[in-house]
Amino acid sequence: MSQERKVIILTGANSGLGFEALKQLIQHSTPYHLILAVRNVTETEKAISALTIPSQHSIEISKLDLSSFTSVKSFAQGLLTRDPILPLNILILNAATVKSKLSTTEDNLETTFQTNHLSYFLLINLLLDRIKWSSEQQNKLESFNSRIIFVNSSLHKPGEGHNKIGPKLEIENLDGSKGYDSMLFYKNTKLAQMLFFYQLNKLLEEEKDEKKKISIFAIEPGFVPQTELARESPSYVKLLMKYILPFASFTRTPEQGGAVIVYAATSPELEIAI
Template structure:
């Protein structure tokens, strides 16, 4: 591994397929020297895929991360935080996502989609946030979201074309719909992003170290997100809907994420939603309801056994006491 002390360090989840792989290729083509940590489930597959695309001026490392396992998530963060000398984390791109065709539970007992798309990302941010703050100002957390968190967007399934955040049905025991649970996980992610931004802003904009950006790459039917939803739906997405006028290629979707991660235009922007056209836009009306932001922050932390007050992660002890 080359020396990383003079490089910007990026952590990218879900980097071996779909949008994540496109983001990786676009980052590698930039002139800025990066050290990119690819957080993936399958190390061998990733090694094979990237071995011929990494230019000499870039540095890439592959580390095991399975978001369906909180043990794996914590093992990953520990492996990053225990490095000597310490790694400075400049950009954390939370790209990995999934939608499950049938109701399945993770080893931690959570519904699979909700954990992979939302809960495990909270643990990643919780563990890595102090290091991101130390590495700032200008550090970024990129939450790769979906326009499906908005009501009325996308196809109807089981009569629902909007998120329904039902705390009594987080495990799918009352009713399960793949699209609904995907929508819910993405709405929960937006709630989390805005609440996290408020926490980071308590020191004031001048002292802010980390910016939070929520990114909508657009409808990209040729990504691997649909790998769990059955062969017929996959074929419909890849070969029918990919020709729809609103569909976007993986390259186009990846470009939005790359823009949010690296553009100097967004250097001092935080708590914003980036549209598929690389513009600051609005997320759903519901996502701005502060009582729901606080409620789902607390609920998510409770589910994970994390203290809901993250002040100790953001402020040093003297500032907390003051």
């Protein structure tokens, strides 16, 4: 693999906004090595077989199940040990889930909370030094800090979304044992992620070495009904999402949502603004 390619890790690249972001990234003339970090490698191979990958880019698919800390550790260790000078330039934390019913992971945690928030917390902690090092290396060539993109949602804010309720992070009910509401728990994960985002930003601002600085962004792709996020919803919701809501003025197309992710991950304008 050419060291001149910027390395991008994209979680959840096989469907929805992640797949859209992938389609747009491979249109760039800047060469990328894309690491598609996904739960289902076979499905991802199928999805990308429909794409023509221009020769300046390279792609690899790597197993990452965010509902398992073992999987997160093994993914991170794989990256760190296989090549001590593999740069990690852009980390796009896109994958997330909405669970219709309360479920628990192998780590005995509520699935949404672990998948959408805790596993990213762990992943960033494991990769942070390498991401900083990559900033230093990249800044020798051009002004480009490594970036971490949190694909968040306006639903992390109070009074947003379908029922104007939540989020409400209750420490004593993180496991859902005192009551579970699918959308409320999803919103809570996005709020938890934002709290982590602000704390991480604060810590990174204290980094003394300018060249090792990392740029982090939390973005809202807009309401995009034509993804698989509602896959566990009742049939009437799925029908609404597929056939009615795409025509509403307040929704976005997958292309528009994917473009927000790609802009945050790659645009030079954001580099200057920092």
